[in-house]
Amino acid sequence: MRVMIEEAVKSIRGKTSFEPKIGIILGTGLGQLVKSIDEEISIPYKEIPHFAESTVESHTGKLIFGKLSGKSVVAMQGRFHYYEGYSMQEVTFPVRVMKSLGCDLLIVSNACGGVNPLFNHGDVMLICDHINLLPDNPLRGKNDDSLGPRFPDMYNAYDKEIIELAERVALQHGIGVKKGVYVAMSGPCFETFAEYRMVRNIGGDVVGMSTIPEVIVARHSGMKVLGISIVTDLCFPDKPQAVSHAIVIKAANEAEPKLTKLVEEVVREIEI
Ligand code: HPA
Numbered sequence: 001m002r003v004m005i006e007e008a009v010k011s012i013r014g015k016t017s018f019e020p021k022i023g024i025i026l027g028t029g030l031g032q033l034v035k036s037i038d039e040e041i042s043i044p045y046k047e048i049p050h051f052a053e054s055t056v057e058s059h060t061g062k063l064i065f066g067k068l069s070g071k072s073v074v075a076m077q078g079r080f081h082y083y084e085g086y087s088m089q090e091v092t093f094p095v096r097v098m099k100s101l102g103c104d105l106l107i108v109s110n111a112c113g114g115v116n117p118l119f120n121h122g123d124v125m126l127i128c129d130h131i132n133l134l135p136d137n138p139l140r141g142k143n144d145d146s147l148g149p150r151f152p153d154m155y156n157a158y159d160k161e162i163i164e165l166a167e168r169v170a171l172q173h174g175i176g177v178k179k180g181v182y183v184a185m186s187g188p189c190f191e192t193f194a195e196y197r198m199v200r201n202i203g204g205d206v207v208g209m210s211t212i213p214e215v216i217v218a219r220h221s222g223m224k225v226l227g228i229s230i231v232t233d234l235c236f237p238d239k240p241q242a243v244s245h246a247i248v249i250k251a252a253n254e255a256e257p258k259l260t261k262l263v264e265e266v267v268r269e270i271e272i
Helices: 002-013 031-036 088-101 160-172 193-201 212-220 245-269
Strands: 022-026 038-044 062-068 071-077 105-114 124-132 177-184 206-208 224-234
Touching: 002 088, 022 031, 022 088, 031 071, 031 245, 062 245, 071 088, 071 245, 088 212, 105 212, 105 245, 124 160, 124 212, 124 245, 160 177, 160 224, 160 245, 177 224, 193 206, 206 224, 212 224, 224 245
Parallel strands: 022 071, 022 105, 105 224, 124 177, 177 206
Antiparallel strands: 038 062, 062 071, 105 206, 124 224
């Protein structure tokens, strides 16, 4: 793994000496944030050794390096999902590369379904904790101690101080935010209504198919994390509604400006 990371970093370093401090992963329908980045260089995934290629239509696969609100960032436009058939190591490889490039913070967004009955379409939720129902963990297997500890602590997985900062910034800019627990299931089918009920009963507020692997690896490598979910559809078992990828994309696109503003302002305010 270390050799693969070094090869990817070497290839990127052959193209740019830009030193990002913040890594950003944009979820389904949420890629517009990159337009706010004053771009230095963008590198297609296919030009980076060991990077997988995004197979979901709505994701364009490239790394974008540049300044966002005065800070040096690298954004992944398009992420890898477990349901695409990638291994957990492939899904999380870009996070390892971000860390090696110098990132100390990961900001990760996703589109998700709301199971908390107080949630609405288009809500922005700051992730406070997660429940991993994916059938694998990116840290399974031999641990490379040079990358992180065998048994990483998930205390403060979603950094409390950064959540407080995000809440403060949201209030200042009139962006309503919820807080809650993100549950990941493998997909690619959306969950059944019995599964939505289960997600709610075990303590989830939203459900999606991503984010947790990247967060686990970011924490393993010592990066801080801010996770933001956009509620694109409501998954209330007592009031069943149909969902489709098109509905998710449309709702994510509509809610995007709030996410963009929030991330821009958090990045501006954060000390890193
Ligand atoms: N489940 C339900 N609704 C969703 C999901 C999901 O995984 N992702 C986006 N909306």
